[in-house]
Amino acid sequence: MDFLQQLRVFVAVAENRSFTRAAEALRATRPTVTNAVNELEESIGARLLHRTTRQTSLTSEGRLFYDRSVAILNEVGQARNLFGGVGDAPKGRLRVDIPVAIAKPLIIPNLPDFQAKYPNIDLILGVSDQPVDLIAEGVDCVLRIGDLPVSSLVGRVLAKMAMLICASPVYLDRFGVPETVEDLRGHLAVNYFSGRGHIAIPWRLPRGTDERELRLETGVLVNDTEAFVACALAGMGLIQVPGCVVKDYLNSGELVRVLPKLRPVHRPLSIMFPAREHLAPQVRVFIDWAKSIVADVDSPWLSPP
8 A cells, every 4th residue: 555545544543533433434444444554653663543442542643643644635635636637536434413403304305416426425324413422423524503512623604594483273272372572481382402411492582683592481391303393293382493394384284383573583503523624525525515405494484474
């Protein structure tokens, strides 16, 4: 194996923190990856990686060599494309985690288009509303709704999602239809939580040009979007939810929009990935593709009448 290919293998192992995950990403065998790193360490006369049964990490020499390797690979890529060449098509493993809320209405229906454009990318799709440790779990990028936590990850906002207030006709018949924001305080809410704290995420409502928080009495507290919407359909309370999640239920009448003239607040839909100078081509094309399919998520019907 030539030196440049050894560098690519080493970078993959360093970024995945695993020889096995690197082999999957490179579509190579585990022994091929191991031999490439061993040969590289022997040729430069330094140990680059700490190897344990649970995790692989960089040595102090490895951290220095990783930065230099990434710079070299970037230079090679730029030189290859200097005169307009497109280089190799993206290929290899791509592991993405997406929230339940946008899996069925947005991402999954458009996946055939992604596969047609990038047939050599092996996509591993995780669907979850819970926090994910990208490095420990070998995830390349995640999509998340809401304000991003402070972390070492890079976050890019792809779209803004209108948050609507909805309830089932059964609930509204029983408890009445709120006419003002203040009326909401007398109602039950299906509230949502994320993580281990079991703390309900507060509602956000418009106040002039700004926003304010509102905490409603909890009828039920859930941490899964499908269960969240199902509870509203069952008449257990009001929900505040991205419009694209409940569009079909609103059109069918199974849910009714509450306070339809109230200007909806918006929550960001973002993509997060580890901070690294050398972003894998398959991650880069997925980011661009995801941005293109969510561009019109805040469709005109979400605007108040």
